[in-house]
Amino acid sequence: MDLAMVGLGRMGANMAERLVRNGHRVVGVDPSEEARARAADKGIEPAVSLAAAVDALPSPRIVWLMVPAGPPVDKLIAELEPLLAADDVIIDGGNSMYKDTLRRAAQSRTSRLHYVDVGTSGGVWGLAEGYSMMVGGETDVVESLRPLFEALAPAADKGWGHVGPSGAGHFTKMVHNGIEYGMMQAYAEGFAIMERKDFELDLHQIAEIWRYGSVVRSWLLDLTADALEKNPSLEGIAPYVSDSGEGRWTVDEAIELEVSAPVITLSLLERLRSREQDSYGDKLLSAMRNEFGGHEIKKR
Amino acid sequence: MDLAMVGLGRMGANMAERLVRNGHRVVGVDPSEEARARAADKGIEPAVSLAAAVDALPSPRIVWLMVPAGPPVDKLIAELEPLLAADDVIIDGGNSMYKDTLRRAAQSRTSRLHYVDVGTSGGVWGLAEGYSMMVGGETDVVESLRPLFEALAPAADKGWGHVGPSGAGHFTKMVHNGIEYGMMQAYAEGFAIMERKDFELDLHQIAEIWRYGSVVRSWLLDLTADALEKNPSLEGIAPYVSDSGEGRWTVDEAIELEVSAPVITLSLLERLRSREQDSYGDKLLSAMRNEFGGHEIKKR
């Protein structure tokens, strides 16, 4: 098939490359000349503008957005609408908030465009191993894109699926990331307990043991083993954990749906906590203890 | 009444003083000459040893221990047993673990001594305001000590009670402290949220407002207002929160009783967290994110 990939960052470039490797024709759009050049080396046709990319495609056009969630997506859609015609397809493969997707899909319908949301997991490993994709949108449109999903997935019939109407793909990906936060935190806590214990455990060895036959074996554990092999004492890494949105959205959604999700929630809160250098709350607790019990305050 | 107060630290000295003020005779025991001298100034009769103190009392002797929980209590009991006779009374007014109290009470029975546990709350303010006391032990023995409790409590019939058999006093005090952890953490979080917000709120003013008429008014809030008046920005206080045992025991007990107590539990965990300078878990999370997503690691 022919499609445009808009955004040739880490994710977009790799996905475009995997599509090309599987015989598809990809026109790649990115404002960075360097990104376009790198893409060209992989067999992706570089385009300097959305208009150029759209022109280079047969009808109905398929435009796959792979850009940061939020305003960049709205901006691109606004630019694309005048360039596209009825029955063209916009795919949002990024980590958009599913409520934004619901809004964008409704708006696209008024322009007689089709809007497909693809929650995409796999990170930097997706190029080699394939991507896991949760697809939301109209059944026949999703079906028409099947060759693309089969090329991107780990296997033609595995790792992707049409999970529901518009928004369902991004919703499912959001929850996926919430689970990811919880799993990561569970491992982090377990390894931290072992690190503190005076058995002088070799944490890389233990991660390797668990990779085979244990109940906790997983791909995240494979990566943990890899990280611990390269840097067993995690030298030079600050205890500072970023978050990128989906965790917060999952927490919000759980509360909105009135589902108690304490582990996913605490996983997010622990990340916030990792970034607090000088907690006002902790200082106040110390001051309170001094007030009622005369307990000594630790000075800074 | 006549009694010996063993341990003239902050709590013991104040309690002895409050008893003396209310007309009781207190023999005070403490290894520190300075503590004994200070006590003497308050009308407490200093004694250089347990034996001297016991000798100075009429039968049945009443010996009130006000020392740190754990081995110090067992050591004192071992020293006291040969000095005491049937029907003498040992009172443990400290923060002993209630299971230790069960063991000690059983052991005391074999020596025909009476053992009374008094969970005591009130901290440094108890001298002026009276202590809240949860008393465990035999009904008639507790009743015989009524004049002491009436003198120590905020009012003769308020702030103390015989809550159950041996151990029940310390058990109840343990849970009291668990609740205290939860309340403190709730306030600390609330004030931290207000401190972060760009409304330039005056946190001392808000604490004062809440002290009158609000749902969250409490003695801990009075203390918080006091602390914020003296040091609104909590200057010079390290974000480091100690814990002294009862919180952990409450968490253990809740799990043993299979009662889910997430807020008390998290309050304890937050204190542990406040003392972690360089969390291995957080470093591992950062390393994992880099592994799967190529997310940048913050260097230290």
Next chain:
Amino acid sequence: MDLAMVGLGRMGANMAERLVRNGHRVVGVDPSEEARARAADKGIEPAVSLAAAVDALPSPRIVWLMVPAGPPVDKLIAELEPLLAADDVIIDGGNSMYKDTLRRAAQSRTSRLHYVDVGTSGGVWGLAEGYSMMVGGETDVVESLRPLFEALAPAADKGWGHVGPSGAGHFTKMVHNGIEYGMMQAYAEGFAIMERKDFELDLHQIAEIWRYGSVVRSWLLDLTADALEKNPSLEGIAPYVSDSGEGRWTVDEAIELEVSAPVITLSLLERLRSREQDSYGDKLLSAMRNEFGGHEIKKR
């Protein structure tokens, strides 16, 4: 002073009554004839419509809204704007979301009206004991309303204050309620632990003991003692806990400000949990345990 009180429900009627008792003139508006009649008995002048109430007031008019948060407030403001003139004052004393207040205050400025937000705590006890009020708005406008706040507060100079610009009052009240959730949950957990323990503790007695001299004494504890006196075994009460918005907003706000507030957050989640009758998550955990370990599944 003269003012209109819009909404004569539990809170509005009591506040109007307290104002009347303190010599103010209150015109009361409510669609319910019964509510207006009840108010008239307390010396409140009933008005059948906003227009009638506004007409009955001298300039500048003061209109105090005491209605449920959300659309009702916007609806009333829309009705009021054509009735009011420059320099009239709208007070929102309800539990509005502070971001709505920011929007409404900005909109009022375009109509040259003054908008004051009053976070109000005290519940059904406020009539007798006075209300705790956190006031947001322009300094001179708030100052001009001082007689009203002094009448409503527990004492003229206690329990209320001008905490900041528009929105700051409702923001502060929101956090107040978040803290309230945490404190309530801490007590609930502690009492649940004591209830489970085989010491046959009298929980009402313990609540009473703690009310005097203990570190956990508070108004919420007074209420708890009262509830336990009336119904020690909590007979006939379903284990079902509602929530009314401010807790959720506090959790959202904490995450937005990147302040980790686990205890307030878990307090909310426990309320959600109390309402889950047939947790899908728990069923899935049971199914998973059966899958990997052959552990027996409890049938329903």
Next chain:
Amino acid sequence: MDLAMVGLGRMGANMAERLVRNGHRVVGVDPSEEARARAADKGIEPAVSLAAAVDALPSPRIVWLMVPAGPPVDKLIAELEPLLAADDVIIDGGNSMYKDTLRRAAQSRTSRLHYVDVGTSGGVWGLAEGYSMMVGGETDVVESLRPLFEALAPAADKGWGHVGPSGAGHFTKMVHNGIEYGMMQAYAEGFAIMERKDFELDLHQIAEIWRYGSVVRSWLLDLTADALEKNPSLEGIAPYVSDSGEGRWTVDEAIELEVSAPVITLSLLERLRSREQDSYGDKLLSAMRNEFGGHEIKKR
């Protein structure tokens, strides 16, 4: 090699069978005649008593215990000690608390026996896929048992290792199970959120999608997919989750080591919560809300 397997329950029988399949000679001991008969069918030599089993082995004897943690292990060791001689080896492959293991290993040394602890993961799937084993004990003794571990593990050099001195194996397995609790809870929460959402998601389909290429792929997810395939709506399963000890021990250990492990801890608490039918705490919260706000209590 020759060894006795004591305890032919689900785990012991499967491990014995896997050893036999790999050419080892296993004498199986179990009080149940039926269990012995089933074992005999798999090529395991049944023994009616420990004495008979020990007699059937060449020196140094190897006795592998695969029985429930706690008193059963102590009882067996007490019976074994008079039957064994210097340099014989006792292996505890069950889920013993590591502090019990430290005690038992010390005691074994006084009898000149060797004690090896093997934390074993893999559940009912271990027979086919191999077991993950964390081994604690003396280096040369563990090394002498290598053929057994190579036979039981998924591959000779994968899925097992000597992680440290006595106790280190069970300690590591304990933490493994703590992580397992956290991972399971993360999945359970995520699927519960999706189940509640009105997208009519097919949860089995989503689990299958995630199994390939996603960040959350894992063996637990494979099992979840399997459970959801068999019973998508989890019909007939009570929302009741048991726990078997290691989770509690991990929580205790984390607190003892002063490592904050909120996710593992909350995972345990959620299991306790799933078993509470009529939460006293929730009833008290409802009663409190009624006290201060007049909020309606839900009747049962």
